[in-house]
Amino acid sequence: MAALDLDAELVTLLATPEGRADPYPHYAHIRENAALFRSSMGSWIVTRFDDCQRVLRAPHFGKGSDQDATARLRIARWGIPDKEADDFFEFFERRQSMLTLNPPDHTRLRGLVARAFTPSTVEALRPHVVSLCDGLLDAMAEIGGNRQSVDVMRELAFPLPVAVIGELLGVPVADRTQFQALVRAATRILEPTSDVEDLRGARAARVSMEQYFEELIAERRQRPADDLLSELIAVSDGSDRLTQDEVISTAILLFAAGFETTTNLIGNGLSALLSHPAELARLRGSVDDPEAVRRAVEELLRWDSPVQLDGRVVLRATEVAGQHLAPGEQVMTLLGAANRDPRRFRDPESLDLGRDEGAPMSFGSGIHYCLGAALARLEGQVCFGRLLTRFKNMQLGEAGIAHRDTITLRGLARLPVELTPA
Numbered sequence: 001m002a003a004l005d006l007d008a009e010l011v012t013l014l015a016t017p018e019g020r021a022d023p024y025p026h027y028a029h030i031r032e033n034a035a036l037f038r039s040s041m042g043s044w045i046v047t048r049f050d051d052c053q054r055v056l057r058a059p060h061f062g063k064g065s066d067q068d069a070t071a072r073l074r075i076a077r078w079g080i081p082d083k084e085a086d087d088f089f090e091f092f093e094r095r096q097s098m099l100t101l102n103p104p105d106h107t108r109l110r111g112l113v114a115r116a117f118t119p120s121t122v123e124a125l126r127p128h129v130v131s132l133c134d135g136l137l138d139a140m141a142e143i144g145g146n147r148q149s150v151d152v153m154r155e156l157a158f159p160l161p162v163a164v165i166g167e168l169l170g171v172p173v174a175d176r177t178q179f180q181a182l183v184r185a186a187t188r189i190l191e192p193t194s195d196v197e198d199l200r201g202a203r204a205a206r207v208s209m210e211q212y213f214e215e216l217i218a219e220r221r222q223r224p225a226d227d228l229l230s231e232l233i234a235v236s237d238g239s240d241r242l243t244q245d246e247v248i249s250t251a252i253l254l255f256a257a258g259f260e261t262t263t264n265l266i267g268n269g270l271s272a273l274l275s276h277p278a279e280l281a282r283l284r285g286s287v288d289d290p291e292a293v294r295r296a297v298e299e300l301l302r303w304d305s306p307v308q309l310d311g312r313v314v315l316r317a318t319e320v321a322g323q324h325l326a327p328g329e330q331v332m333t334l335l336g337a338a339n340r341d342p343r344r345f346r347d348p349e350s351l352d353l354g355r356d357e358g359a360p361m362s363f364g365s366g367i368h369y370c371l372g373a374a375l376a377r378l379e380g381q382v383c384f385g386r387l388l389t390r391f392k393n394m395q396l397g398e399a400g401i402a403h404r405d406t407i408t409l410r411g412l413a414r415l416p417v418e419l420t421p422a
């Protein structure tokens with residue numbers, strides 16, 4: 001199939017409401033016609049599981065120095081004045097986090113917080129996550145008991161992850177809700193279809209979050225608490241290994257990455273269950289078996305990944321799928337397409353909660369592999385396990401689901417559910 005047709009299909013899936021509502025037929029078509037092609041967005045597109053994994057793992061690839069050359073292209077297309085474009089890139093260039101850095105800076109920043117996210121540290125949080133979840137389910141049962149449908153995005157999918165990461169980091173309860181809008185505005189920078197207003201909004205949201213964390217850090221310096229933010233400050237004070245800017249950008253990254261994606265694991269996962277009643281019944285039958293719940297969460301992550309696109313810059317000349325790639329070129333990995341690659345998963349278009357074929361690509365791969373993967377999995381397991389235990393019947397409410405207008409971070413704006421308490 002000609003590269004032009006594949007490019008048109010890619011643009012459809014990224015930029016139209018229909019494409020974003022169900023990108024999977026488009027992914028399948030693109031993936032089965034080309035392992036790799038060059039898009040009009042300025043990057044190479046990688047479509048299959050093994051090739052995506054190689055791009056994310058091989059040292060020939062890394063993070064770009066100007067954050068995202070495709071964003072530059074986007075800006076050129078929108079006709080933004082040169083001066084504003086330069087300011088914009090300078091602004092984000094100065095705000096690096098582990099997510100945008102290469103070794104050795106990446107190794108140092110990640111090493112400083114990795115301890116807080118090891119599987120055993122995270123597992124110790126399970127009872128507390130269960131109790132936070134149960135509190136939210138009590139409130140949902142009350143609304144649902146009055147025969148009203150409950151918007152699960154508002155009552156559970158957002159408040160649970162924000163409470164978990166908020167407590168871990170030490171963001172006071174009253175301050176947490178404002179971050180949903182700020183993080184949404186700031187993460188528009190990750191979306192391939194964002195426009196100039198989105199980019200300006202992203203910058204303004206970033207400034208607000210920095211001001212917030214500057215003040216919170218000043219308070220914690222005065223009165224350290226038993227939280228991750230105080231630990232980060234202690235590291236920076238102790239051996240001068242973290243600058244104030246690094247503490248701020250790490251706190252913002254952890255907080256934002258900690259809830260925005262996990263919200264979408266809960267929303268996309270529950271929506272998948274509601275549209276597959278036989279699989280929902282199957283999970284209900286084995287909800288007391290932690291291994292069955294673990295496998296189910298892996299499958300929900302594969303089926304409709306909260307992160308659909310990832311990417312790298314070529315640092316050293318190399319080949320992918322037989323194509324020579326030169327330093328400086330951009331590569332976009334289609335994680336959502338990789339997760340349904342029939343070379344990797346048997347019968348990939350069917351949701352099979354008993355599947356046990358290894359991890360999907362939803363948390364990325366290589367040195368930037370999601371630091372919060374164990375925490376996100378734990379939250380997913382608790383959430384689906386407790387929902388099925390507490391409610392003997394769940395079905396999609398009349399208003400139906402609404403997708404957000406994003407694709408890199410894929411999720412729902414609304415998920416109304418009718419609930420019958422057990």
Ligand code: HEM
Nearest residue numbers: 098099257258261262265306307363364368370371372376
């Ligand atoms: C289902 C939920 C989640 C998904 C699907 C997800 C997905 C991802 C992906 C794909 C990456 C790799 C980005 C890249 O390759 O450039 C990543 C990185 C990261 N994630 Fe997550 N994430 C989730 C939850 C979390 C949580 C709960 C945290 C909490 C702290 C977190 C923190 C991070 C951090 C700090 C990084 C950067 C790691 C690095 O650059 O070394 N994530 N995540």
